[in-house]
Amino acid sequence: xxxxxxxxxxxxxxxxxxxxxxxxxxxxxxxxxxxxxxxxxxxxxxxxxxxxxxxxxxxxxxxxxxxxxxxxxxxxxxxxxxxxxxxxxxxxxxxxxxxxxxxxxxxxxxxxxxxxxxxxxxxxxxxxxxxxxxxxxxxxxxxxxxxxxxxxxxxxxxxxxxxxxxxxxxxxxxxxxxxxxxxxxxxxxxxxxxxxxxxxxxxxxxxxxxxxxxxxxxxxxxxxxxxxxxxxxxxxxxxxxxxxxxxxxxxxxxxxxxxxxxxxxxxxxxxxxxxxxxxxxxxxxxxxxxx
Numbered sequence: 549x550x551x552x553x554x555x556x557x558x559x560x561x562x563x564x565x566x567x568x569x570x571x572x573x574x575x576x577x578x579x580x581x582x583x584x585x586x587x588x589x590x591x592x593x594x595x596x597x598x599x600x601x602x603x604x605x606x607x608x609x610x611x612x613x614x615x616x617x618x619x620x621x622x623x624x625x626x627x628x629x630x631x632x633x634x635x636x637x638x639x640x641x642x643x644x645x646x647x648x649x650x651x652x653x654x655x656x657x658x659x660x661x662x663x664x665x666x667x668x669x670x671x672x673x674x675x676x677x678x679x680x681x682x683x684x685x686x687x688x689x690x691x692x693x694x695x696x697x698x699x700x701x702x703x704x705x706x707x708x709x710x711x712x713x714x715x716x717x718x719x720x721x722x723x724x725x726x727x728x729x730x731x732x733x734x735x736x737x738x739x740x741x742x743x744x745x746x747x748x749x750x751x752x753x754x755x756x757x758x759x760x761x762x763x764x765x766x767x768x769x770x771x772x773x774x775x776x777x778x779x780x781x782x783x784x785x786x787x788x789x790x791x792x793x794x795x796x797x798x799x800x801x802x803x804x805x806x807x808x809x810x811x812x813x814x815x816x817x818x819x820x821x822x823x824x825x826x827x828x829x830x831x832x833x834x835x836x837x838x839x
Contacts, residue, residue, distance in 0.1 A: 606799065606800070606806070608671070610692055610797075610800055611796070613796075614691065614692075619688055619691045622691040622797070623687045625785075629784045630642065630701075633702060633706070635698065635701055640705065643683065643684050643685070644685070644686065644687045644688075649663070649669040671688070671690040673690075673693075676701050683701060692797045693800055694781075695801070698781055699776065700777045702780055703773060710773050713773040716769050717770040721767070721770065721811075724762075724764075724766040725818070727763045727815070728759070728818035728822040731822040732825075732826050736752075736756055736757070736827065737750075737752060759822075760817075760820040763815045763818075763819045764812060767815060771808060
């Protein structure tokens with residue numbers, strides 16, 4: 549025998565039950581809050597994009613004013629330093645990237661963002677690859693960046709501490725970028741019924757409440773290693789180049805370092821913003837549940 553009252557009409561069904569309705573509404577707030585906070589945490593680093601754009605412009609400005617002779621002077625001096633510092637003996641090599649990348653239908657500014665080798669060939673960037681001990685750079689368009697990249701090669705081949713920092717920088721980047729997601733999909737735990745929080749709950753609260761600081765801490769291997777590469781490069785440039793050319797190298801290194809500060813600021817901002825958004829939504833959920 550069946551009941552004439554349908555399932556949806558039952559007073560115990562969540563839709564007709566005040567308690568169930570509040571739970572559905574609260575869960576909806578909770579779910580949208582997590583994904584909203586997560587989305588913001590991933591978009592927030594774009595707020596520091598102008599810093600990166602200014603940094604790229606800062607890299608190219610001093611080089612755009614160089615004559616071909618000055619560019620060659622800078623590159624030749626760098627090759628001598630490479631030899632005198634014993635880096636050539638370690639296998640470090642400077643690769644001139646002009647004309648090394650084939651043309652494509654993809655707009656150049658997009659290729660510069662997604663293809664480091666293309667960016668280097670266009671004189672928009674330069675980089676050192678520890679695995680091959682090679683520095684990739686356009687000697688004609690971005691010669692002042694050679695000294696910073698040689699600093700990376702020195703860190704990798706002639707030091708212990710900075711070599712470790714260089715190897716672990718990507719781990720720090722991953723940790724910093726995921727802190728925002730951690731804050732978005734977790735919440736601060738509160739003691740209930742007079743019970744103390746467990747060690748795990750306390751640890752989670754500590755991470756969430758200090759997410760911004762922890763993101764900065766995770767970025768420190770990158771910031772320290774990049775900074776030392778620039779310091780070494782500027783020191784070598786000052787001893788090998790004229791005062792005018794040294795200033796151009798210094799200008800390039802300062803602009804480059806600001807780009808890394810922008811990345812670090814973006815990661816910290818993402819973590820802090822995600823936590824604040826999630827906490828704000830959780831507070832609203834609590835208020836809704838209590839009504």
